Amino acid sequence: MPRASTQNACPALRRLPTRPSRMVQAVVSRLLPLLFRSQGLELSHREAAEGLARAFAAQQSGACNLLIAFRHPSTRDPVVMADLFWNQVPLAARRLKLQLPRPIQLRFLYDRGIPIWAGPVIGWLLQRSGGIAIHRGRLDRPALAQARGALAQGRYPLVVAPEGATNNLSGEMAPLEPGVAQLAFWAAEDLEKANDERPLEVLPIGIHYSWRHPNWIALQARLASLERHLGINCTDAGPDNPETTSRDRLIQIGMNLLKALEQLERLTPDPAQTFIERVEVYRLHGLAKAEAHFGLRAVGNLQERCRRIEQAAWDRIYRESVDQLPPLQRSLADWEAREADLQLTRMRLVEHFTSVSGHYISDRANFDRFAEMLLLVEEAIGWIEDKPWKGQPSLGPERVELRLGRALPVRPRLSQYRSNRREAMQLFMQDLEQALVAMMPDASRETATETGEL
Known part of the structure; x- marks a missing residue:
C-alpha cells in the first residue's frame, strides 16, 4: 500500500461530502473495460450479474432494500465491483428482460484515508461515484448516520466490505468487522418504526483472483x-x-x-x-x-x-x-x-x-x-x-471471478437483536462469514485468526 512521507503538520482533515454524478459514472463505466484490457484482467461474473440484476430489479420496484457485503482481497476490488454494477448488471437485466427503471447508483463506505495515499483525483472519483467517507479509527457518527439513512431509505443499495481492509489473499479471509451487522440492524429498526414493510436483505459477493496461465x-x-x-x-x-x-x-x-x-x-x-x-x-x-x-x-x-x-x-x-x-x-x-x-x-x-x-x-x-x-x-x-519494488518478469494475465451468495434476511432477526444484541450480531456475522467463505473456490475453509497465521 502506498504511503505519504510527512514532514510537516497539516490542516485538519475535513469531511468529504457525497456528490454523486451520473456523468462521471458514465465516463468511468466506459473506461473500465479498457483498463482491464490493458492489465490483462479477465472477469468472470455471468451468474453474479444475473443474480444482482434480479435483486436490483426488485429493489428499484420498491420490493426490498439491499445491503451488499463483498470480499475485499485486493485494491482492485472497487473497479471490479464498479464494472459489475454499472456494466454487467444492466446487460444481464436486458438478457433476462428485467426492468431497471433507473440507472444503477450506489452508496458505499470507503476509508477516509484513501485520498491521502491514493491522491485527490481518486478521492474526487469516490465522492462522485456515491462514496461515503468514514474514519475507521473512531466512532464516525455523521458517516454512520448517512449510511444508515441510505440503507433505510432504500433508493440506493449500500455496499460495504466487512473485512474493512484488503489482506491481499484470495484464498483466506480476514476477520469481519461488526459494523455491517450493526448497520443492518439499525436500518431494520428504522424500517419498523416507519411502518415500512419492505424486507432488508444482505447480499454476499465473493471475489477470487487467479493467474490464467501459471508461469x-x-x-x-x-x-x-x-x-x-x-x-x-x-x-x-x-x-x-x-x-x-x-x-x-x-x-x-x-x-x-x-x-x-x-x-x-x-x-x-x-x-x-x-x-x-x-x-x-x-x-x-x-x-x-x-x-x-x-x-x-x-x-x-x-x-x-x-x-x-x-x-x-x-x-x-x-x-x-x-x-x-x-x-x-x-x-x-x-x-x-x-x-x-x-x-x-x-x-x-x-x-x-x-x-x-x-x-x-x-x-x-x-x-x-x-x-x-x-x-x-x-x-x-x-x-x-521506502520505494516500490519492481517485480520482473510479469507473472502473466489474471482472472477475477465474482460469485453471488444466498441473501441473508435481516428483519426476522430483529426480535433476537432486541433481546440480546451482542448474540444477534455475532450470529449474523457468523452466517455472513460462512456465506463468504463458501464462495472461495480453493479456500481452506478457515478464516484468519489473531495469531497472524495467514
Missing part, C-alpha cells in the same frame, strides 16, 4: 531476484517439483525478512520459537511500541488496534488551526507529525507483514498462492526500503 519460470526468476537482494544463496528449482521448491524458497525469504525486522526492533528471538511465534512476537512488539507512543490501551483485535493507531497518528498530523500557531509551537507540531508518521509506518508494516508466513502456502501449494505471497513479500520490502 513457474517467471515466479522462479522473481524469487531469485529477492534472494539476491537479501543475500540468500539461490536454490535452483527442479523441473519436477516447482511447488515444493517455491514454498521452501518463500519461507526462507520470509525468515530473512523477519530477522531484519527483529534487528530493527532490537528483538532477540527464542531459538525454540517457530516462525509463526516469532511473527506474533514481532507484531505485538510493533503494535505496543506505537500504542505507547500515542498513549493508547492495547485492547481489541489486530484490526481495531491498527485503526486506533492510525487515527491517533492522523490527529497529530492533521490539526485544527495549525497555520495559526506561533513559530515555536508550529515547529513542535511538525516534529510531532514526523514522529507520528514513523509510528504509522511501523503499524502499516506490522499489519502487512503478518500476512507473510508459511501457513498459507503450505496448506494448499499452488501457483496462485505462491504468487500472492511473492507479491506480499515484494511489497513488504518496498515498505522497508
Whole structure:
C-alpha cells in the first residue's frame, strides 16, 4: 500500500461530502473495460450479474432494500465491483428482460484515508461515484448516520466490505468487522418504526483472483531476484517439483525478512520459537511500541488496534488551526507529525507483514498462492526500503471471478437483536462469514485468526 512521507503538520482533515454524478459514472463505466484490457484482467461474473440484476430489479420496484457485503482481497476490488454494477448488471437485466427503471447508483463506505495515499483525483472519483467517507479509527457518527439513512431509505443499495481492509489473499479471509451487522440492524429498526414493510436483505459477493496461465519460470526468476537482494544463496528449482521448491524458497525469504525486522526492533528471538511465534512476537512488539507512543490501551483485535493507531497518528498530523500557531509551537507540531508518521509506518508494516508466513502456502501449494505471497513479500520490502519494488518478469494475465451468495434476511432477526444484541450480531456475522467463505473456490475453509497465521 502506498504511503505519504510527512514532514510537516497539516490542516485538519475535513469531511468529504457525497456528490454523486451520473456523468462521471458514465465516463468511468466506459473506461473500465479498457483498463482491464490493458492489465490483462479477465472477469468472470455471468451468474453474479444475473443474480444482482434480479435483486436490483426488485429493489428499484420498491420490493426490498439491499445491503451488499463483498470480499475485499485486493485494491482492485472497487473497479471490479464498479464494472459489475454499472456494466454487467444492466446487460444481464436486458438478457433476462428485467426492468431497471433507473440507472444503477450506489452508496458505499470507503476509508477516509484513501485520498491521502491514493491522491485527490481518486478521492474526487469516490465522492462522485456515491462514496461515503468514514474514519475507521473512531466512532464516525455523521458517516454512520448517512449510511444508515441510505440503507433505510432504500433508493440506493449500500455496499460495504466487512473485512474493512484488503489482506491481499484470495484464498483466506480476514476477520469481519461488526459494523455491517450493526448497520443492518439499525436500518431494520428504522424500517419498523416507519411502518415500512419492505424486507432488508444482505447480499454476499465473493471475489477470487487467479493467474490464467501459471508461469513457474517467471515466479522462479522473481524469487531469485529477492534472494539476491537479501543475500540468500539461490536454490535452483527442479523441473519436477516447482511447488515444493517455491514454498521452501518463500519461507526462507520470509525468515530473512523477519530477522531484519527483529534487528530493527532490537528483538532477540527464542531459538525454540517457530516462525509463526516469532511473527506474533514481532507484531505485538510493533503494535505496543506505537500504542505507547500515542498513549493508547492495547485492547481489541489486530484490526481495531491498527485503526486506533492510525487515527491517533492522523490527529497529530492533521490539526485544527495549525497555520495559526506561533513559530515555536508550529515547529513542535511538525516534529510531532514526523514522529507520528514513523509510528504509522511501523503499524502499516506490522499489519502487512503478518500476512507473510508459511501457513498459507503450505496448506494448499499452488501457483496462485505462491504468487500472492511473492507479491506480499515484494511489497513488504518496498515498505522497508521506502520505494516500490519492481517485480520482473510479469507473472502473466489474471482472472477475477465474482460469485453471488444466498441473501441473508435481516428483519426476522430483529426480535433476537432486541433481546440480546451482542448474540444477534455475532450470529449474523457468523452466517455472513460462512456465506463468504463458501464462495472461495480453493479456500481452506478457515478464516484468519489473531495469531497472524495467514
